Structures are given as structure tokens and as C-alpha cells.
Amino acid sequence: MIGDRMDILAPILLQFLELLMALALAPLLTGWVNQCRAWLQNRSAPPLLQPYRQLAKLFEKEVVLAHNASSLFRAAPYVIFACMALAAAIVPTLSTDLPFGPAADAIALVGIFALARVFIALAGMDVGTSFGSLGARREMLIGFLAEPALLMVFFTASLISQSTSLSTIVSTLARGEFTIYPSLAFAGIAFSMVSLAENARVPVDNPTTHLELTMIHEAMILEYSGRHLALIEWAAALKLYAYSCLGLALFFPWGIPQAAEFANLPVALAGLLFKLGIGGFLLAVIETVSAKMRIFRAPEFLGTAFMLAVLAMLVHLLLETGK
Amino acid sequence: MSHYYGQFINLLAAILLLLSFAMLGQRRILSLINLFMAQGAVLCVSTATVAFVTGQSHLYWSALITLLLKVILLPWILHRLIRRLNVKWDIETLINIPTTMLIGIVLVIFSFNLALPISELAGTVTRATLGIAIAAVLLAFLMMITRSKAVPQVIGFLAMENGLFFAATSATYGMPMVVELGIALDVLVGMVILGVFFFQIRERFDSLDIRHLEQLKED
Known part of the structure; x- marks a missing residue:
């Protein structure tokens, strides 16, 4: 009797655990990337827990609103945060058999990211400062180029596993007979390029800059303060976490257990932390070795990502079918 | 096990296709030469693998020629050329x-569609890669068309030869040794002659832009 109940409860509990873990780990990942970047650039590194302190500080501060800020401006941080938390919960990290798995597939995930993007762009334009609308326009430019590439990457993975559900994709890739998929190599490169653009990372945008000519993400959130800013920063960290987990789940799926059982938890958790650590370090390396592009080079960068994703699909159709 | 070799x-x-695209999108001549070198290296490894899987020993020689010519000699000549031409x-x-x-x-x-019926008839391990080989040839061709300077055009020409070589390997396990040696020599001699051409073009027009050659027309 108790065993039966555990069978029903375990997936739900694990799902909650996954969500809580995403909320807790996301700032840590940001801190780790910042630390690696500081090491690589010969600076003295900020402490690993710095993002948490920043969030705590911002949550304590008072919110200052512009006179003409509408209710949308006040609601946007919550919407964005909710979208990112949901996205992080959908991506299978601890198990491929979680309740949220069938609820949303890869295409819905892209939709959730798009919803957050629309709200942050609207909020950027809401107060009517020139920086806000400049940032919003640039964000939409990046977004409309990055989205098709991301969808194409998902379609390639879906063609391989015959399903758009993330759990099915991951379990097919992780547990099927070992096969070399050249198409996934292409898709992986395309996905990394899209992630760099979507997370406002160096070749496209600089997350630490406040230089008016170059900033994209920062320009939109200049007007935010206090707990609103904290939520947005946290959401940005969650987005980086969700994208990292997504990349790991699609291209390095080994070690994500099938069954949602607590017995598998330590292995899954250790694997995830190890992979995230390496992924964060690689991100810092990319950010250190590449220079920020001019904004008008970004379409070319994302066009290349789209092309790679299309090639991935073509290569899949040519090389990996009909055998 | 042969499953994995395939x-x-x-x-x-x-990867060869990816490198072809990288060459197509590359703006710097130095990186273009390095990409050409990488393409040669991939070609060499794949030819050696095909040789190993099928036991066709003459393909080892092809791989060796590819290594010497396309990974070492031609990039070296090109590097020297662009240094001297500045x-x-x-x-x-x-x-x-x-x-x-x-x-x-x-x-x-287009080339994937073109290759599909041919691949279905072929019985080689490498039949699926024929489409990629044709694509590599056409992409190199496109690179020659879209570049206006002489050096990238020559690299396009060499990349096209890479694609042809790959097509030969994937369709019929390579050409006869005599043909292969002949092509290798052709490419080498062509490279030397084009190298001389570079200097002549630059001396005549003070630039390597081949659009100037249109002025040679008499009308």
C-alpha cells in the first residue's frame, strides 16, 4: 500500500524537487560562470555566492517606479520569472519520466521563451525611455532570428526520436543503441550559437556592460529596481540554467535516469552538477576568447546558426534514414 | 563493427560539408587556408577509413597523397604566396x-536529391556520402563564383578538387592509381602556374581583384 502510494508520489515530489533545484542552482551557475571568466581574464574572481547576495540585497531594496509606468511594467517581472521557472521545470534533468514531461513538448518550450521575450520587450518600451525601446527592438531582432534556428534544432532531434516530447527525445538518445549522429553535431553547434544569443552572452551581447551603444538585455531592464530587478536577474539566471540543461539533455543525455525514483537521485544529481560545471566553464572560455560583435553582425551569426540547423536536418535525412 | 565504421x-x-560551408562564409584569407587544410585532413582520414573497411590497399596511397599534397604542401605554398603578395x-x-x-x-x-537515385544503386559502404561529395563540389564552385579576389578563387578550385576526390571515393572506392596521380600532379602544377599568375596580375593592375581582367577586352 505504502509502496503504491510512493510510486504515485515519487514523480510529483521529484518534479517539485527539480523545480526547487532549478531555482536554487541557477544563481550558482551564473556565479560559477562569472568566476571562471574572471580567472580566465586574470582578474580576481567574485565569490561563488555573489549572485545570491545580489538577489538578497535587491529583494530588500525599495521599488522605485517611473510616474508613467503602467501595470504591465509591474506585472512583467513576475510573468518572466514564472515563464523561466516553468521552462526550467519542463527540461528533464533528474528523470525523463516526470509529470511535466507530457504537459509541454519542445515547441511549447520555445513558446514559453517567446512569451517571456514579448513581456520583457513590452516592459522595456513601457516607460518610454529611449534606451528601453532601443533594447526592446534589438531583443526582438535577435529573438526573431534565434527562434527559427532553435525550432530547427528541436525538429532535428524530433526526427531522430520520432517525437517532439522532450522526455521521449532524451530517453531515445540516452538509451537507444549507441549511434553516431552527424546531424546532432551540427544541431549542437547551432544550439550553442542560439544559446549565446538568447542568454545575452558575449559574441552577441555583454551581460556586464552598461555602454549604451552595445547593450541589449541591460537596456531593457534599466528602469527596474528592487524586487522587480531581483526577479528579472533571477529569471535571467534561470534562463541560462534552462538552456544549459536543455543542451546537456539533447546532446549529452547520458546519466539521466528513466524512472522517477529517489534511488536514482544521487547519480542523476552528481551527473547534472558535473555536466553543468563543465558547461559553465566552456561558456566562460567562449566568452573570453571571442570579441563582441557589432549589432549588425548578429543577424549573420544567427543566420549561420539557422543554416547549421537546416543542414543538420538535411544531413539526417541523407545519412541516417533508409538503413 | 563495420556498422560503426560506416x-x-x-x-x-x-564535417567535410561543415568545412565547405565555413569556407563559403569565411572572410579572412588566412583562415580560409587553414579551413582548406582541415578539409584535406578530414579527406585523408575518411579515405584511410574506407581503405581499412574495404581492404582496398590502393586507397591508403590515395590517403597518403592527400596528406602530403593537401594538408602539407599546398597550404604551405599558399601561406608563402600570401606572405609574399602581402x-x-x-x-x-x-x-x-x-x-x-x-x-x-x-x-x-539539390545535390542530395541528385545523389539519392545513384546512392540507391551503389553497394558501397560510403554510398550515403555521395550527396555530400556533390554538395562539396558545388559549394566550392559557388565560392569561386562569389569571390572577386584571385587567391580565394584558387582555394575554391582546390576545394572543388577535394570534393571530386571525395565523390570518387564514395561512389566507386576511388579512381585508378594512375588517374589519381595524374590529378595530384595537375593540381600541383596548376597551383604553381596560378601562383605565377598572381604575381603577373598584381604587377599589371596593382591588385589581385580579377574584375580588372575585364579591361583586357578589345572593343
Whole structure:
């Protein structure tokens, strides 16, 4: 009797655990990337827990609103945060058999990211400062180029596993007979390029800059303060976490257990932390070795990502079918 | 086990296609030469793998020739040439790069379709890669068309030869040794003659832009 109940409860509990873990780990990942970047650039590194302190500080501060800020401006941080938390919960990290798995597939995930993007762009334009609308326009430019590439990457993975559900994709890739998929190599490169653009990372945008000519993400959130800013920063960290987990789940799926059982938890958790650590370090390396592009080079960068994703699909159709 | 070799060859073919696209989108001559070198290296490894899987010993010689000629000798000559010509500037393209890439994708779709019926008839391990080989040839061709400077055009020509060589390997396990040696020699001699041409063009027009050659017309 108790065993039966555990069978029903375990997936739900694990799902909650996954969500809580995403909320807790996301700032840590940001801190780790910042630390690696500081090491690589010969600076003295900020402490690993710095993002948490920043969030705590911002949550304590008072919110200052512009006179003409509408209710949308006040609601946007919550919407964005909710979208990112949901996205992080959908991506299978601890198990491929979680309740949220069938609820949303890869295409819905892209939709959730798009919803957050629309709200942050609207909020950027809401107060009517020139920086806000400049940032919003640039964000939409990046977004409309990055989205098709991301969808194409998902379609390639879906063609391989015959399903758009993330759990099915991951379990097919992780547990099927070992096969070399050249198409996934292409898709992986395309996905990394899209992630760099979507997370406002160096070749496209600089997350630490406040230089008016170059900033994209920062320009939109200049007007935010206090707990609103904290939520947005946290959401940005969650987005980086969700994208990292997504990349790991699609291209390095080994070690994500099938069954949602607590017995598998330590292995899954250790694997995830190890992979995230390496992924964060690689991100810092990319950010250190590449220079920020001019904004008008970004379409070319994302066009290349789209092309790679299309090639991935073509290569899949040519090389990996009909055998 | 041969199953995995087939997959490995497919992976190399995909990398070859990726490198072709990278060359198409590359703006710097130095990186272009390095990409050409990488393409030669991939070609060499894939030929050696095919030789190993099929036991065709003459393909080992082909791989060796590829290694010596396309990974070591030709890049070395090209590096020397651009040092002596002092051309490290960014490449001008006639069509902008994103458009070139899109045309490239269309070419890839075209060549994959073209190769499908041929691959179905072929019985080789490498039959699936024929489409990629044709695509590599066409992409190199496109690169020659869209570049206005002489050096990238020559690299396009050499890359096209890479694609042809790959096509020969994937369709029929390579050409006879005599033909292969002849082609290798041709490429080498062509390279030397074109090297001389570079200096002549530059002496005549003070630039390596081959659009100046149109002025030679008498009308």
C-alpha cells in the first residue's frame, strides 16, 4: 500500500524537487560562470555566492517606479520569472519520466521563451525611455532570428526520436543503441550559437556592460529596481540554467535516469552538477576568447546558426534514414 | 563493427560539408587556408577509413597523397604566396555572405536529391556520402563564383578538387592509381602556374581583384 502510494508520489515530489533545484542552482551557475571568466581574464574572481547576495540585497531594496509606468511594467517581472521557472521545470534533468514531461513538448518550450521575450520587450518600451525601446527592438531582432534556428534544432532531434516530447527525445538518445549522429553535431553547434544569443552572452551581447551603444538585455531592464530587478536577474539566471540543461539533455543525455525514483537521485544529481560545471566553464572560455560583435553582425551569426540547423536536418535525412 | 565504421565515415562526411560551408562564409584569407587544410585532413582520414573497411590497399596511397599534397604542401605554398603578395586583408564577396549561405543550402538540397537515385544503386559502404561529395563540389564552385579576389578563387578550385576526390571515393572506392596521380600532379602544377599568375596580375593592375581582367577586352 505504502509502496503504491510512493510510486504515485515519487514523480510529483521529484518534479517539485527539480523545480526547487532549478531555482536554487541557477544563481550558482551564473556565479560559477562569472568566476571562471574572471580567472580566465586574470582578474580576481567574485565569490561563488555573489549572485545570491545580489538577489538578497535587491529583494530588500525599495521599488522605485517611473510616474508613467503602467501595470504591465509591474506585472512583467513576475510573468518572466514564472515563464523561466516553468521552462526550467519542463527540461528533464533528474528523470525523463516526470509529470511535466507530457504537459509541454519542445515547441511549447520555445513558446514559453517567446512569451517571456514579448513581456520583457513590452516592459522595456513601457516607460518610454529611449534606451528601453532601443533594447526592446534589438531583443526582438535577435529573438526573431534565434527562434527559427532553435525550432530547427528541436525538429532535428524530433526526427531522430520520432517525437517532439522532450522526455521521449532524451530517453531515445540516452538509451537507444549507441549511434553516431552527424546531424546532432551540427544541431549542437547551432544550439550553442542560439544559446549565446538568447542568454545575452558575449559574441552577441555583454551581460556586464552598461555602454549604451552595445547593450541589449541591460537596456531593457534599466528602469527596474528592487524586487522587480531581483526577479528579472533571477529569471535571467534561470534562463541560462534552462538552456544549459536543455543542451546537456539533447546532446549529452547520458546519466539521466528513466524512472522517477529517489534511488536514482544521487547519480542523476552528481551527473547534472558535473555536466553543468563543465558547461559553465566552456561558456566562460567562449566568452573570453571571442570579441563582441557589432549589432549588425548578429543577424549573420544567427543566420549561420539557422543554416547549421537546416543542414543538420538535411544531413539526417541523407545519412541516417533508409538503413 | 563495420556498422560503426560506416557511421564514422558519415560523420567525417558531415564535417567535410561543415568545412565547405565555413569556407563559403569565411572572410579572412588566412583562415580560409587553414579551413582548406582541415578539409584535406578530414579527406585523408575518411579515405584511410574506407581503405581499412574495404581492404582496398590502393586507397591508403590515395590517403597518403592527400596528406602530403593537401594538408602539407599546398597550404604551405599558399601561406608563402600570401606572405609574399602581402594579402591578408578581408575578402570582398560579390554577394553578401548570408545570401551566399542561403544559396549554399539550396545547392545542398539539390545535390542530395541528385545523389539519392545513384546512392540507391551503389553497394558501397560510403554510398550515403555521395550527396555530400556533390554538395562539396558545388559549394566550392559557388565560392569561386562569389569571390572577386584571385587567391580565394584558387582555394575554391582546390576545394572543388577535394570534393571530386571525395565523390570518387564514395561512389566507386576511388579512381585508378594512375588517374589519381595524374590529378595530384595537375593540381600541383596548376597551383604553381596560378601562383605565377598572381604575381603577373598584381604587377599589371596593382591588385589581385580579377574584375580588372575585364579591361583586357578589345572593343
